[in-house]
Amino acid sequence: MKLAWTMRSLLTVLLVLCGPAVHAAEDTIKVGILHSLSGTMANSESVLKDTVLMMIADQNKKGGLLGRKLEPVIVDPASDLDAFTDKAFELLANEKVAVVFGCWTSASRKAVIPVFERLNGLLFYPVQHEGEESSRNVFYTGAAPSQQAIPAVRYLMSKEGGEIRRWVLLGTESVYPRTTNRILSA
Secondary structure, rough: HHHHHHHHHHHHHHHHHHHHOOOOOOOOEEEEEEEOOOOOOHHHHHHHHHHOOOOOOOOHOOOOEEEEEEEEEOOOOOOOOHHHHHHHHHHHOOOOOOOEEEEHHHHHHHHHHHHHHOOOOOOEEEOOOOOOOOOOEEEOOOOOOOOHHHHHHHHHHHOOOOOOOOOOOOOOOOHHHHHHHHHHHH
């Protein structure tokens, strides 16, 4: 519930700030949705697409933003990194969206950052991240290891947490778990 409120607040603030960048002649403000609706990540990402659509519908029921309705523009990168890059370009260059909500994996985020930086687009990234990069074109809305994993491990190592001293670090073969495990090991 808190995430939905935060995303809604960020969307409103961002679109107000981006107002001048959106073409005045258009009747709507386009919002890009860059989540896999097919492929291996579809189960995780399609829920995020539905959440963004729900927030857009809710905002439109309240009269839209700046007197204009929000128009979702949905693309399906099909869980493919190259397609993420292509679809990000499509949203920014062809569809002229004001903002994009998208990506689920760190690899997909890293793949699209050069597109967002080159075209000066804005991406809201919805999940935890490694905390080892910074882009003025990305709003990282999830926790970094310093906000989530490290405090949890410190607590478990404390007297109150059970004074655990031996650890096994597991994870999938992807960017976030490998980086977080490297950080925790240090």
